Amino acid sequence: MRVLSRELKEHTGAQVAIQGWVHKKRLLGGLTFINIRDRSGLTQVVIKDKDEVEKLRGLQIGTVLEVQGTVVDEPRAPGGVELHDATLTVMVPVTEEPPIEIDKPLSHKPDNLDTLFDNRVIGLRNLQEQKIFRLRSELTRYIREFLYKNDFVEINTPKLVAGAAEGGAEVFKLDYFGKEATLAQSPQLYKQIMVGVFERVFEIAPAFRAELSATTRHVSEVTMLDVEMGFIEGHEDILNFLQDMVYSVLTRAYDEHGDDLKSLNAPELTLKAQFPRYSMAQIHELYQKETGKDMSQEVDLTPDEEKWICEYAKKHDGCEAVFATGLPESKMKFYHMKGEEGTARSADLLFRGIEISTVPQREHRHETLIEQMKKAGVDPEDPGFAHYVAAFKHGLPPHAGFGFGLDRLVEKTIGLGNVKEAILFPRDINRLAP
RNA sequence: GGGCUCGUAGUGAAGCGGUUAUCACGCCUCCCUGUCACGGAGGAGAUCGCCGGUUCGAUCCCGGUCGAGCCCGCCA
Numbered sequence A: 001m002r003v004l005s006r007e008l009k010e011h012t013g014a015q016v017a018i019q020g021w022v023h024k025k026r027l028l029g030g031l032t033f034i035n036i037r038d039r040s041g042l043t044q045v046v047i048k049d050k051d052e053v054e055k056l057r058g059l060q061i062g063t064v065l066e067v068q069g070t071v072v073d074e075p076r077a078p079g080g081v082e083l084h085d086a087t088l089t090v091m092v093p094v095t096e097e098p099p100i101e102i103d104k105p106l107s108h109k110p111d112n113l114d115t116l117f118d119n120r121v122i123g124l125r126n127l128q129e130q131k132i133f134r135l136r137s138e139l140t141r142y143i144r145e146f147l148y149k150n151d152f153v154e155i156n157t158p159k160l161v162a163g164a165a166e167g168g169a170e171v172f173k174l175d176y177f178g179k180e181a182t183l184a185q186s187p188q189l190y191k192q193i194m195v196g197v198f199e200r201v202f203e204i205a206p207a208f209r210a211e212l213s214a215t216t217r218h219v220s221e222v223t224m225l226d227v228e229m230g231f232i233e234g235h236e237d238i239l240n241f242l243q244d245m246v247y248s249v250l251t252r253a254y255d256e257h258g259d260d261l262k263s264l265n266a267p268e269l270t271l272k273a274q275f276p277r278y279s280m281a282q283i284h285e286l287y288q289k290e291t292g293k294d295m296s297q298e299v300d301l302t303p304d305e306e307k308w309i310c311e312y313a314k315k316h317d318g319c320e321a322v323f324a325t326g327l328p329e330s331k332m333k334f335y336h337m338k339g340e341e342g343t344a345r346s347a348d349l350l351f352r353g354i355e356i357s358t359v360p361q362r363e364h365r366h367e368t369l370i371e372q373m374k375k376a377g378v379d380p381e382d383p384g385f386a387h388y389v390a391a392f393k394h395g396l397p398p399h400a401g402f403g404f405g406l407d408r409l410v411e412k413t414i415g416l417g418n419v420k421e422a423i424l425f426p427r428d429i430n431r432l433a434p
Numbered sequence B: 001g002g003g004c005u006c007g008u009a010g011u012g013a014a015g016c017g018g019u020u021a022u023c024a025c026g027c028c029u030c031c032c033u034g035u036c037a038c039g040g041a042g043g044a045g046a047u048c049g050c051c052g053g054u055u056c057g058a059u060c061c062c063g064g065u066c067g068a069g070c071c072c073g074c075c076a
Helices: A005-011 A050-054 A110-118 A127-149 A188-198 A235-263 A280-291 A303-317 A366-375 A383-393 A406-414
Strands: A015-027 A032-038 A041-047 A064-073 A081-092 A173-176 A179-183 A200-208 A221-230 A277-279 A321-325 A346-351 A354-360 A399-405
Touching (some): A005 A032, A005 A041, A015 A041, A127 A200, A188 A221, A221 A235, A235 A321, A235 A354, A235 A399, A277 A280, A280 A321, A354 A406, A366 A383
Parallel strands (some): A041 A081
Antiparallel strands (some): A015 A032, A015 A064, A032 A041, A200 A221, A321 A346
């Protein structure tokens, strides 16, 4: 029976078998230490028998082994237990030398990210590197649990779609049995339709963006959390809901994985249950007062302003998540609801210097929607949009939702410098493999 | 799409108009009984991204090219 590394201390004195990968060897002459890695961590194996050590001659890190031995309490061993009198059985011999070392910190310097991603398969065997993706898995689980608790249904919508769903962002075009199709850049229209069925829906899925962006915060395949909820009383409802979700998820991550976050050099969490809210105009004004730079002519916040307002909110409000409200009408999409004085009922959620979510209220009134579509140059009769419009014709309640960048959340929670570091196999302008 | 920067063993770095191209880790051989980024001795491993130019001589200077990174625009 196979025993896992983390279960070893429950078997003190017993003869057990462990299975895993050779993670590190230390040969001290008459004494050899081997670290075996399995899904639960590392086990230290102590070998004195020269013949056993010889079995590893010519074999590299990564060799898959079964080790039988006696579990011994040993304060000098990491974790307090180790395996003695070991017998090794090679399950999968590895003779190829690994291209990078996995028992030392991997370089995340911008210049070295290319090497990091080229060797991703091996690099992820590094325990620190794994932590990023174990945390990502946990953050995703927290989000799901929060949404389930709030009566949401998880849905899956098509990623092969006819034409651009929203217009605006660049899409990937492809041949679909002789017709032109695109990769969905957002589940926007589908999730709205589904409000007419379940009231509350969410999806966690890739969205594809063909923009020629080469920055630390863009990839061409992004994992989006899309949430949509019906029967809201006003825009506030969705802002509060997102705020509660983010607060719950982040505080839980720091509660349950504080040690991992610390070991990854994640910043301390500075968060309030109520996120501060500033209008775009206010942010431009505050920013100008502080830096002297006038950005009031910008339709949106500049990346520098996004960083600045997060720092400001952290100092001033004790919260590093902040809403930028009152997005200008010129940035409004046809499915957004108009706000007061040339604004859209929409906000951005910024966290640690970056936009992680856009949170608009939708236009649910059929007539108004048709008007806004026509104004935006979108044909409501178009096969790509007719079904969408039909959902409104047959009754959609007031609703709102948000698109939420999961990759960016992971990046910023851990304090990474590039969104790609939070993605197993990132896709950007130049990278399509691995 | 625009701007700026960078390409040196498997990996990470240093370097300089003339060097045997330097160091660390890894790899190979040997020594080492408590290591945990073990330690010690030795060894192999680099057409200095590619093409062209300047020069007596280019890894170094110039141009092009390919590759990469960062910023802007746009977004999540």
